[in-house]
Amino acid sequence: MAVIHQAELRPQKAEALAAWLPTQQWSGVTDGEDLTIAGKFRFDDPEGDVGVETILVRTPDGRTLHAPLTYRGAPLAGAEDFLVTEMDHSVLGRRWVYDAAGDPVYADVLRRAIATGGHEAELTRDGAPGTWEKEGTAIGSGTAPDSPTVSSVVVRTADDTTEIDTDHGSLVIARVVGAVLPAGATLTGTWADGSGVVAVLLP
Secondary structure, three states, rough: OOOOOOOOOOHHHHHHHHHHHHHHHHOOOOOOOEEEEEEEEEEOOOOOOOOEEEEEOOOOOOOEEEEEEEEEEOOOOOHHHHEEEEEEOOOOOOOOOOOEOOHHHHHHHHHHHHHHHOOOEEEOOOOOOOOOOEEEEEEEOOOOOOOOOOOOOOEEEOOEEEEEEEEEEEEEEEOOOOOOOOEEEEEEEEEEEEEEEEEOOOO
């Protein structure tokens, strides 16, 4: 279960992505393009320390970009190349925001969701009753009873996919929804006006 805070963010997530995506060759985005957030969903970190969120970004030419992020309360050692931004969160304080492909916690929760047929986290409001309305969902295709814990990642990006080699096999994420992915168990995302396979666990 993911706790959502009523908070001010500086920069806002959309601002951070608008600045970061043009630096990523796979995005095809240039500075100043009018990007919109089409949907998003979260996963639970078993330890409760790292925020894990997938954001789907719509480009002016109609493509949907898959931008998973992790949010940490301190820098992730060795992940400088994956830093998207540093963010001020009015409740949680300073946050370090990473391209999740370079974060072992993301690989761990993604692998588990795919392998076990898991789904996105339920969203609860901090300090208030009720749940937060979701802007997207995700579901894995696997049927395994459990998934081994991932503790390391090696990342390679080519064209519009990123392969994440872990200590328990490899994952491939579609940077552009609709990219050709290899065969394997899948994670399918669904949002207000779209859906697609966004990640694959290689056999």
